[in-house]
Amino acid sequence: xxxxxxxYLGIDTATPFLSLALWSPDRGVVAEARxxxxxxxxARIVPELQRLFDRARTxxxxxxxxxxxxxxxxxxxxxxxxxxxxxxxxxxxxPIAGASSLAALALAGLAPGERxxxxxxxxxxxxxxxxxxxxxxxxxxxxxxxxxxxxxxRSEAAAFDVDRVVEGVAPDASATAAAVGLAAPAEAVYL
Amino acid sequence: xxxxxxxxxxCDDTGVGVVEGGRVLANEVESQTxxxxxxxxxxxxQASREHxxxxxxxxxxxxxxxxxxxxxIGAVAATRGPGLVGALLVGLSYGKALAWGLGIPFVPVHxxxxxxxxxxxxxxxxxxxxxxxxxxxxxxxxxxxxxxxxEQLGRSRDDxxxxxxxxxxxLLGLGYPGGPALAALAExxxxxxxxxxxxxxxxxxFDFSFSGLKTAVxxxxxxxxxxxxxxxxxxxxxxVVESLxxxxxxxxxxxxxxxxVVAGGVAANxxxxxxxxxxxxxxxxxxxxxxxxxxxMVALAAERRLAAAxxxxxxxxxxxxxxxxxxxxxxxxxxPS
Numbered sequence: 403x404x405x406x407x408x409x410y411l412g413i414d415t416a417t418p419f420l421s422l423a424l425w426s427p428d429r430g431v432v433a434e435a436r437x438x439x440x441x442x443x444x445a446r447i448v449p450e451l452q453r454l455f456d457r458a459r460t461x462x463x464x465x466x467x468x469x470x471x472x473x474x475x476x477x478x479x480x481x482x483x484x485x486x487x488x489x490x491x492x493x494x495x496x497p498i499a500g501a502s503s504l505a506a507l508a509l510a511g512l513a514p515g516e517r518x519x520x521x522x523x524x525x526x527x528x529x530x531x532x533x534x535x536x537x538x539x540x541x542x543x544x545x546x547x548x549x550x551x552x553x554x555x556r557s558e559a560a561a562f563d564v565d566r567v568v569e570g571v572a573p574d575a576s577a578t579a580a581a582v583g584l585a586a587p588a589e590a591v592y593l
Numbered sequence: 594x595x596x597x598x599x600x601x602x603x604c605d606d607t608g609v610g611v612v613e614g615g616r617v618l619a620n621e622v623e624s625q626t627x628x629x630x631x632x633x634x635x636x637x638x639q640a641s642r643e644h645x646x647x648x649x650x651x652x653x654x655x656x657x658x659x660x661x662x663x664x665x666i667g668a669v670a671a672t673r674g675p676g677l678v679g680a681l682l683v684g685l686s687y688g689k690a691l692a693w694g695l696g697i698p699f700v701p702v703h704x705x706x707x708x709x710x711x712x713x714x715x716x717x718x719x720x721x722x723x724x725x726x727x728x729x730x731x732x733x734x735x736x737x738x739x740x741x742x743x744e745q746l747g748r749s750r751d752d753x754x755x756x757x758x759x760x761x762x763x764l765l766g767l768g769y770p771g772g773p774a775l776a777a778l779a780e781x782x783x784x785x786x787x788x789x790x791x792x793x794x795x796x797x798x799f800d801f802s803f804s805g806l807k808t809a810v811x812x813x814x815x816x817x818x819x820x821x822x823x824x825x826x827x828x829x830x831x832x833v834v835e836s837l838x839x840x841x842x843x844x845x846x847x848x849x850x851x852x853x854v855v856a857g858g859v860a861a862n863x864x865x866x867x868x869x870x871x872x873x874x875x876x877x878x879x880x881x882x883x884x885x886x887x888x889x890m891v892a893l894a895a896e897r898r899l900a901a902a903x904x905x906x907x908x909x910x911x912x913x914x915x916x917x918x919x920x921x922x923x924x925x926x927x928x929p930s
Contacts, residue, residue: 444682482686485648485682489690489692489694490693492649492652492694
């Protein structure tokens with residue numbers, strides 16, 4: 403297994419969690435980590451990346467693409483993730499792609515085939531919200547978007563017709579890594 | 594000698610410099626002045642967004658300008674404070690990731706130590722000397738006895754000198770940032786026409802204060818709206834400069850040092866240069882590109898800390914941004930030379 407095999411790093415820092423994952427189209431999830439860091443993303447991210455690669459016994463230089471959560475979520479958190487991803491992509495000379503932080507959050511709570519809303523507190527009674535459907539194939543981490551991310555009143559989000567509401571848990575950055583192939587722009591979403 | 598890439602995103606300029614053995618190979622700065630002009634001042638959230646949008650491109654430009662390949666870089670440095678925390682986090686996060694991704698040392702740097710390093714490099718001075726930093730974000734006076742013995746003697750208790758220039762320029766309808774426009778207007782005015790109180794005159798310490806002076810100008814303009822703007826500008830500028838020179842002169846007497854290195858955007862002010870010379874001080878001014886916020890100064894400061902930082906990478910890679918970082922906590926200590 404050399405450099406020819408594709409290996410994507412996923413990073414999401416839009417919530418009070420630091421979510422990291424290594425995912426390969428051939429092997430699925432190689433390694434994954436979720437840490438509750440509050441607002442300490444900047445201090446924790448590189449040391450936790452080092453730990454992730456150590457645990458996976460993988461050389462960081464074998465990464466062939468970086469996926470990064472673009473929000474919606476904490477503006478500062480999202481910028482820490484994006485700046486880190488940009489620095490890594492520059493160092494490794496690999497492509498960088500953006501992914502929805504709410505999709506990573508949804509993946510953390512949805513079983514294959516389920517429809518669910520991902521909610522993230524946006525203060526003053528508001529939430530960032532989106533509705534997804536997880537594919538029936540458990541290895542397919544690219545969620546179908548049923549309602550795109552928006553900022554709305556919590557009461558409005560509570561009325562969504564879904565199987566499940568995912569909130570307050572750590573996003574699963576496997577979804578972020580798996581989005582590398584979609585090549586969406588890595589630009590912050592400020593809702 | 595390792596080639597060091599330095600990043601500064603502490604305020605409203607995105608600066609990336611490339612330095613080798615004290616020599617500046619490239620110093621690219623993307624200014625956000627136009628972006629903030631319509632708000633009449635720096636808006637932190639806008640500054641952070643802009644840094645993130647442009648930083649990677651400025652890095653690429655700096656490498657090209659230096660004629661250096663990324664693989665030739667031996668260390669990466671970034672400002673960790675003081676500054677706007679959201680803005681600092683962009684450059685710091687990018688810098689740590691770039692260094693770790695390349696497998697080379699990362700060096701966290703104190704913004705004012707970077708200014709001092711640039712002032713020294715750009716002026717050819719060696720310690721001991723006094724260093725006056727007067728910019729839109731900082732007004733501080735240091736005694737630099739040696740590289741690992743930098744002591745802050747005083748600082749502004751409220752507005753920075755450059756900030757006062759911008760605020761008074763606004764009172765005079767000169768737009769933002771009005772500092773340079775105000776200095777140009779002052780050239781044509783009578784600097785004794787409008788009596789203004791010299792801040793902190795008679796104090797024992799080495800602190801500055803410019804917020805009261807700005808208020809005095811506002812009150813004067815309200816009372817006497819017919820004053821010639823050039824006279825107000827000249828009188829205000831003379832008062833700021835007298836205050837800076839006053840404190841620096843007393844610091845010189847206190848420390849026995851006669852050499853002073855002046856950095857920051859206000860260092861370009863002609864009247865300040867005259868006043869420092871008139872105070873009997875031997876002044877050195879770095880070239881403007883190194884005196885204002887830039888990335889090369891961060892790399893220059895990092896060169897002096899490289900050996901020590903290289904041995905403490907676990908700590909360096911876990912660095913957080915600190916908006917009110919004291920100089921003593923700058924980062925890793927200097928290696929024994």
